[in-house]
Amino acid sequence: MPPTVAIEPPRVFIDSGGFIAIHVPTDAHHAAAVLCRDQTLRYSRLYTSSAVIAETIAHIQRDNLLDQHNLQDLIDDLLDPGRWGASLLLIDDDVSTRSLQMVRDRQDRRFSFVDAANIVLMEKHQIDFIFAFDSFYDGIPVQRGYSTRYLQRVCG
Numbered sequence: 001m002p003p004t005v006a007i008e009p010p011r012v013f014i015d016s017g018g019f020i021a022i023h024v025p026t027d028a029h030h031a032a033a034v035l036c037r038d039q040t041l042r043y044s045r046l047y048t049s050s051a052v053i054a055e056t057i058a059h060i061q062r063d064n065l066l067d068q069h070n071l072q073d074l075i076d077d078l079l080d081p082g083r084w085g086a087s088l089l090l091i092d093d094d095v096s097t098r099s100l101q102m103v104r105d106r107q108d109r110r111f112s113f114v115d116a117a118n119i120v121l122m123e124k125h126q127i128d129f130i131f132a133f134d135s136f137y138d139g140i141p142v143q144r145g146y147s148t149r150y151l152q153r154v155c156g
Contacts, residue, residue: 011126017134099113138153
């Protein structure tokens with residue numbers, strides 16, 4: 001009998017748009033996000049960053065999208081690894097520098113530091129899929145040694 005090989009589940013990076021769509025019932029992508037979350041969590045390992053968490057909470061608080069009780073539910077989801085199981089990726093000096101350079105080079109007012117940091121982190125940690133609703137993530141090239149891969153959204 002041949003030896004068994006452990007297969008690592010696909011890695012998926014979740015952006016603030018994914019968190020917002022799941023937790024804000026009035027969001028245009030809410031139903032799709034909940035369905036996507038249920039399917040993604042079943043077969044994948046999730047990652048995010050502190051920048052995504054800060055952007056998510058700031059957006060929800062700024063636009064008053066949730067009352068304080070529902071905001072606490074979101075924070076509880078983020079704090080409880082058993083609910084989401086998302087691993088937090090750190091934005092170190094190298095990631096910050098590369099992200100700032102990407103924002104400068106892109107010259108697109110809608111492309112934020114967090115968007116750039118997501119791409120840099122995904123490249124650094126070899127993550128090919130993103131739980132997001134921003135179409136600009138589709139097909140972004142990321143390096144894997146000598147080869148190039150292209151990002152794909154799992155939702156939207």
